[in-house]
Amino acid sequence: MSIKKTIGSTMKLNRRTFLKASAVASSTAALAACGSKSALDEFLQKNFRFMSKQEIGEVIQRLETQYAQQYGKEISVSAKEALPETFFGYALDISRCIGCRKCVYACVEENNQTQAPQMHWIQVLEMEKEKGIDFMDANLYYQHEEVPHEGHFYLPVQCQQCKNPPCVKSCPVNATWTTKDGIVVVDYNWCIGCRCCMAACPYGARHYNWGQVELDPETINPDTHYLGNRPRYKGAVEKCTFCIQRVREGRYPACVEVCPVGARKFGNLLDPDSEIRYILENKRVLILKEELNTQPKFYYFYGT
Amino acid sequence: MKKLRLALGILAAWSVAVLLGPGLLTSGLTPSSIHTPPQTAADAQHEIAVPPPPFSEDIYPCSACHADMEVNLERRELEDFHDDITLEHDEENRWCMDCHDAENRDILHSASGEPIAFEESYKLCGQCHGPKLRDWRAGIHGRRTGEWNGRKDYLLCAHCHNPHAPRFKSMKPEPAPEKPGKIK
Ligand code: SF4
Ligand code: SF4
Numbered sequence: 001m002s003i004k005k006t007i008g009s010t011m012k013l014n015r016r017t018f019l020k021a022s023a024v025a026s027s028t029a030a031l032a033a034c035g036s037k038s039a040l041d042e043f044l045q046k047n048f049r050f051m052s053k054q055e056i057g058e059v060i061q062r063l064e065t066q067y068a069q070q071y072g073k074e075i076s077v078s079a080k081e082a083l084p085e086t087f088f089g090y091a092l093d094i095s096r097c098i099g100c101r102k103c104v105y106a107c108v109e110e111n112n113q114t115q116a117p118q119m120h121w122i123q124v125l126e127m128e129k130e131k132g133i134d135f136m137d138a139n140l141y142y143q144h145e146e147v148p149h150e151g152h153f154y155l156p157v158q159c160q161q162c163k164n165p166p167c168v169k170s171c172p173v174n175a176t177w178t179t180k181d182g183i184v185v186v187d188y189n190w191c192i193g194c195r196c197c198m199a200a201c202p203y204g205a206r207h208y209n210w211g212q213v214e215l216d217p218e219t220i221n222p223d224t225h226y227l228g229n230r231p232r233y234k235g236a237v238e239k240c241t242f243c244i245q246r247v248r249e250g251r252y253p254a255c256v257e258v259c260p261v262g263a264r265k266f267g268n269l270l271d272p273d274s275e276i277r278y279i280l281e282n283k284r285v286l287i288l289k290e291e292l293n294t295q296p297k298f299y300y301f302y303g304t
Numbered sequence: 305m306k307k308l309r310l311a312l313g314i315l316a317a318w319s320v321a322v323l324l325g326p327g328l329l330t331s332g333l334t335p336s337s338i339h340t341p342p343q344t345a346a347d348a349q350h351e352i353a354v355p356p357p358p359f360s361e362d363i364y365p366c367s368a369c370h371a372d373m374e375v376n377l378e379r380r381e382l383e384d385f386h387d388d389i390t391l392e393h394d395e396e397n398r399w400c401m402d403c404h405d406a407e408n409r410d411i412l413h414s415a416s417g418e419p420i421a422f423e424e425s426y427k428l429c430g431q432c433h434g435p436k437l438r439d440w441r442a443g444i445h446g447r448r449t450g451e452w453n454g455r456k457d458y459l460l461c462a463h464c465h466n467p468h469a470p471r472f473k474s475m476k477p478e479p480a481p482e483k484p485g486k487i488k
Contacts, residue, residue, distance in 0.1 A: 083453075093444075101478035118482045141483060146474040250451040261464075261472065262447035274452070275443040283444075303445060 016193050016235040038062055047174060048187040048226065060226065067231060071217040078225045080248045082181035088242050089182075089269040089276045090253075091285070092156060093303040096263040099124055099147040099154035103255035103264065107158075110243060110254035111229040112221055114213045121207065121240045122255065124156045133288075158255075159184065159205035159240035160288060160296030170200035176237075182269075182297055183242050185227040193235035202289050206239045242266070269297070354458045357422040364422075366409035375406050392469035403428055403467070429461045436461075 045051075045059060056079050067075040104122045113119045125138040129151050138155070148154065165184050168176050175190040176197055198206040212234045224230040225245035232238050243253035247266070256264040267274035276299075279285065283301040369385075379399050382389070391399065405413040412420040412428050420428050430437030439445035443456060446464065450456040465472065 086453075098472070098474065099477055100475055101480075104481075105478050120481050123481070141480045142477075143480050144477060147477045148474060247452065250453045252449065252452050257447075257449045259447060260475070262445065265444060265448075267452045271453075275448075278442045278444060303439065 016191075016233070038066070042189070045189055047190045049174075049177065056226075063226075063230065070231070071215065071220055073217055073220075073222065075220065075222045075224060075230070077230050078223075078245060078248075079227075080225065082179055083248060083250075085268075085270055086181040087269045087297075088161070088247060089267065089280075089297045089299065090161065090242065091265040091276055091279045091283075091299045091301050093261075093263040093265070094153060094155060094300050095302045095304040096261045097124075097154040097156060097259075098261055099126055099142070099149070099152075100260060102258050102260060103156060106254045106258035107240070109219065110221055110246075111241075112215055112224070112231055113207075113238075114209060114211065114215065114232070116211050116214065119207050119209075119238075121205070121238075122156055122158045123204065124154055126152050126154055129153055133286075155300070157203055157205070157288070158298070159201075160203050160294065160298040161240075161242065163295035163297060164293055166200040166202065166292075166294060167197035167206060170196040172196060179227070179244075181248070183227075183244055183247075184239070185241055185244065186237060186239065187227070188230075188232050188236040188238065191236045193237065195237065197237060202292055202294060206237050209234050209236050209238065263303075354423065354460050355463070357425060357460055358463055359422075364410070366404075370409040377401060377406060389468050392471070393467065423460075425467070426461050429467075 041058070041062060046055065048056070051059065060077050060079055063077050064075060067077070101124050104120050104124060107113070107122050108115070108120065111121065113121065123140055125135070125140055126142040126149065127134055127138050131137060133155065142149065142152075161182060161184055163178075163182075165178065168178060168184060172194060173190060173192055175192065176184065176186045178184050193208070195208060198208060209232050213232050215231055220231075221229060223245055225241075225248070228241045228244035243251075243255075246253060252266055253264075256266045265275050265279060267276035269276055269280075271277065279301050280299065283303060285299045285301045287296045287299060382400075402415075403412050405411050405419065408419070410422075412422060412425060414420055414428060415431055426437060426440065436445050440458075440461070443458075446459055446461075448456050448458065461467070461470075
């Protein structure tokens with residue numbers, strides 16, 4: 001594949017295509033090849049964490065223009081910062097979850113996950129009651145006429161928002177980090193797609209964009225956040241962000257609202273009156289793979 | 305302008321999420337109107353808003369039929385009407401008049417005879433299911449929509465559990481994910 005073709009067909013030059021391009025030509029040639037100003041701006045874009053307010057504004061504007069062209073409709077990209085005094089936590093009631101997978105698909109829609117090939121941030125595991133939590137024999141692909149299936153329980157797994165996240169430590173270019181409100185995020189423009197974080201994550205919570213991302217303009221969610229559900233790129237890694245675009249506006253994550261049995265709970269760990277604190281103080285709570293010291297802020301509990 | 309658009313967007317997305325939620329909650333619930341009086345000092349801070357009770361179609365007010373009927377307090381199998389209701393809720397020990405009020409058919413009553421409106425039926429349920437009521441008030445039992453730091457919309461027990469047969473019904477799961485290997 002020639003450099004021209006790479007650039008021409010996607011109308012942009014990002015850090016991944018750049019790396020590819022430099023394998024066959026010098027970086028100067030690659031830069032010269034990209035005629036448009038916006039492609040150049042995109043190439044020169046800094047890591048989100050080190051951008052000034054003004055630079056963020058410019059990037060947002062460029063992205064909104066680009067998305068509008070690509071999807072033929074207005075797509076807003078927010079860069080809203082963390083709310084003061086918030087540190088998010090999540091709790092899931094394993095005694096209630098019936099394995100209906102409604103959360104899986106609500107998440108796909110809310111967060112604009114590509115479906116070519118299929119991507120699910122939430123994975124619902126079916127386990128045998130007799131064995132308890134046992135990842136070896138867990139079944140992700142269960143198919144039944146009706147759930148819950150006799151003798152089984154369900155354990156949905158998504159990013160555990162670790163306080164001590166191995167994914168963050170493993171990233172060679174610092175494209176992923178923990179925000180002030182406790183959400184582990186990815187700068188999709190800064191990510192080079194090396195997949196180190198995917199190997200480091202003990203929960204299989206990170207997902208890779210294998211193909212060119214093409215979302216259906218009909219169903220795309222136009223309310224996006226830079227660090228959340230804005231359209232991603234081929235070769236970038238992504239994961240659950242507690243619906244950063246919603247929770248920084250005070251709303252519940254989409255999976256919380258869709259769950260028909262009310263198994264999913266979310267709130268501010270710093271607020272002693274929050275639902276999440278009530279659970280931590282009054283229920284039997286567990287975290288997954290505690291022995292790894294990842295310190296998840298995603299808790300499982302028994303509501304019964 | 306941008307703020308307004310965002311607000312409208314959020315409102316639209318929110319109402320879609322609420323209205324088109326899972327099949328269970330189909331009866332066109334709007335999280336609206338009814339505000340139950342706060343019970344404790346802690347509750348007084350956040351009022352509990354619930355949508356209207358899920359009556360079967362065209363059946364309320366009950367007094368429309370019952371006003372002219374003689375009250376029969378004898379425990380029996382119903383044959384002429386309401387025969388579609390099979391009680392699977394401690395049926396050995398309970399029957400209609402333990403919860404429904406014989407004098408005023410449009411309300412419920414507590415074990416001690418206090419009147420309870422259908423809108424506040426959770427008080428009735430809570431007489432036996434105390435810990436569940438406590439968790440529900442705290443936002444732990446049952447589904448919540450709205451804001452984690454503000455207004456929350458509650459559902460009544462009866463929105464998810466049929467009071468006559470409260471065991472949660474099983475449902476068809478959404479499709480399983482594709483197995484790996486389809487990546488082109
Ligand atoms: S929507 Fe709720 S009940 Fe259904 S699989 Fe997800 S967590 Fe479990
Ligand atoms: S679950 Fe995985 S992706 Fe999420 S914070 Fe922990 S290590 Fe990172």
